Amino acid sequence: MSRRDEARAEAAFLRGDTGVDGAATEADERDAAERERDGAREQLLRGHAFLGRELLTWLLWRSDDTAPVCRHEGEDVTVTFTGRLALRGAFGDVTELVVRGLEAPYSAQVRAALDAGLLVHQARVRIEHGERAWEATLDAEHLDVRSARLPDLVAEEDDEKLLERLWLAERLSALVDAVAAEFLAVRGGRAWGQRVVPALKRWMREG
Secondary structure, eight states: OOHHHHHHHHHHHHHTSBOTTSOBOGGGGSOHHHHHHHHHHHHHHTTOHHHHHHHHHHHHHHHTTOOOOEEETTEEEEEEEEEEEEEEETTSOSOEEEEOSTTGGGSHHHHHHHHTTEEEEEEEEEEEETTEEEEEEEETTTTEEEEEEOOOOOOOSHHHHHHHHHHHHHHHHHHHHHHHHHHHHHHTSTHIIIIIHHHHHHHHHHO
16 A cells, blocks of 8 residues: 555545455445535635625524524424624625623614624534524634533433433534534525515614
8 A cells, every 4th residue: 555545545544434454434324415515505604704704694594584494304493593693795804793691682783783784703603403402603704613512411420421412512513513404505596686585674673
């Protein structure tokens, strides 16, 4: 095996794509639709922060009427913006606005700033799915999840608590992916320019 092949094999192992024996792991056994969705999300968001900002701005608008944003595994996903919100220009403009407060994300000042051309760059949100609720800070750069607060644990033993926390963290990531997939479906469709953007602008000016 050449040095280049060895480097590729090591990189695949570090990513979790292969085991110690070089054989493919379960990550390669995901269905084609899931791989395509993940690939599209990564290509669109990684290195394209403005798309992440569009997503968070769209999500703020969608969450204003408390209706579910999407469905995941047969249950509604509801998102509420709960506190600190940072706005920035779409393409790296130096202008930035930060607001704090429970009602601040939906305030007239924020809507006016959005109407003037700023987009949501970072936000604290509450994500509800079924009977569980998570809180997390979402960052538009790569749609990173930061400082998450998980639902209350039901396990009693330490080992079980650890496994439950890991499971809940994975659920949060899956919910964020579901919201991103919903946005990408809307963003890539004809309705984006014809109906969604005009509705967004009307919402901004209603404030």
